Amino acid sequence: MSVDVRRVGPEAAAEVLAVVRDAFGARPPLDPPADAMAEDLASVGRMLRRRGGLLATVDGEPVGCVVLDPGPDGMVLRRFGVAPAAQGKGVATALVDAAVDASLGHSAVRVLAREELPDTVAFWEALGFVETGRRSPYVELARWLGTSFDAPEAETMRGLGERLGRTLVAGDLVVLTGELGAGKTTFTQGLGDGLQVRGGVTSPTFVISRVHPSLVGGPDLVHVDAYRLGGLDELDDLDLDTPLESSVTVVEWGAGLAEGLADSRLEVLIERTVGETASADDLDPRRVSLRWVVGQ
Ligand SMILES: Nc1ncnc2c1ncn2[C@@H]1O[C@H](COP(=O)(O)OP(=O)(O)O)[C@@H](O)[C@H]1O
Ligand SMILES: [Mg+2]
Known part of the structure; x- marks a missing residue:
């Protein structure tokens, strides 16, 4: 088993959408529902057109993804997900490492987590992210990067x-x-x-x-x-x-x-x-x- 992470653009919208649905569909239902659940091929394609994203595969199978969305305060990670069947294999860490590499020159990598999911917040904190604010239902987290x-x-x-x-x-x-x-x-x-x-x-x-x-x-x-x-x-x-x-x-x-x-x-x-x-x-x-x- 080997985890591979590659840079992708809008051409990979279908693969990214499949991983997003698999990963977010497995979470407990949230109110309001995760934006990710409303995604379709066209909306994922639009998101990927800007700066692309990262697709993680295990033995060639797409199992994890993240969309890169640069903003004035740093690189925002969106639609970060790992398929339930592939969890515990280091896919998430490999994706975060690759996202940090892809953010060279930005002062921070940022992410929004749902406050109802404390395990998710703890996951980001374990990877060096710190809480920078709360805008219910979101917790805002950032990991600072040297420039x-x-x-x-x-x-x-x-x-x-x-x-x-x-x-x-x-x-x-x-x-x-x-x-x-x-x-x-x-x-x-x-x-x-x-x-x-x-x-x-x-x-x-x-x-x-x-x-x-x-x-x-x-x-x-x-x-x-x-x-x-x-x-x-x-x-x-x-x-x-x-x-x-x-x-x-x-x-x-x-x-x-x-x-x-x-x-x-x-x-x-x-x-x-x-x-x-x-x-x-x-x-x-x-x-x-x-x-x-x-x-x-
Ligand atoms: N730490 C260093 N970083 C970059 N270039 C260095 C360094 N130390 C020595 N050099 C030399 O300095 C020169 C830089 O030239 P160049 O890249 O053409 O500069 P510029 O395009 O800014 O005028 C090269 O000959 C390079 O080998
Ligand atoms: Mg020159």
Whole structure:
């Protein structure tokens, strides 16, 4: 038996709906009934269109799911459920771990639990969630996530970019800020690895942007270097081969320029860490601060 968790989009609406019905149908009846019980194929598809979700399978059978719903205060987990027959196999924990991974750059993962179900509230608390409020019949819980990371070496910077790349979906905008040589391009190289696009991410010195096609049928990476760009108008005029909605766009030097391209964006600030003593082992460390700005 092995638990597998994968990222899914609206194409998996039927599987997610089946798990939701199985998981929520097994709970004691609630008044008012759980919103999840009113879900149909179209409504689940709509929820998944935004940022997708996670589907857990055991030996290929779908047994658990969660829908990811980013908001201004963090990533909200919705429709979290595990089929009754698959409980006690670590499916729920695997789903929460994967949801935390997918929320990199958000300050918190949030969830609503029904106050009539104290076992459910206790489940979230055991996984590091704390109660942040009550709005009957809901208990609001959050688990705080760090958004600052140390990158002692270029390889760590690349690795962080790679982790982030695995969380991104079509339409995402990433805005990189940091002085010349800070590591913006190095970070973008990792991002390209995580997204699984054709490699060779370099500073687009003689062109302003470059498209790296996906190798796995996912979104392409559009890498823009706005260093010599005059303003947003020029950015708008860029003759990008790939529409922004179907790709992931990364803009170096984009702060104050690129925000207009999308309602939501991931802001990445890279700073040189000033050590108290000169580093003995030639390390040139950086600090990376992430911030998801999510429009309504
Ligand atoms: N901790 C570190 N993080 C990122 N890059 C580092 C680090 N230490 C050394 N470097 C080096 O610094 C340079 C950063 O260059 P680059 O990524 O092109 O910066 P930018 O695109 O911000 O101008 C690379 O040569 C990289 O190998
Ligand atoms: Mg660069």
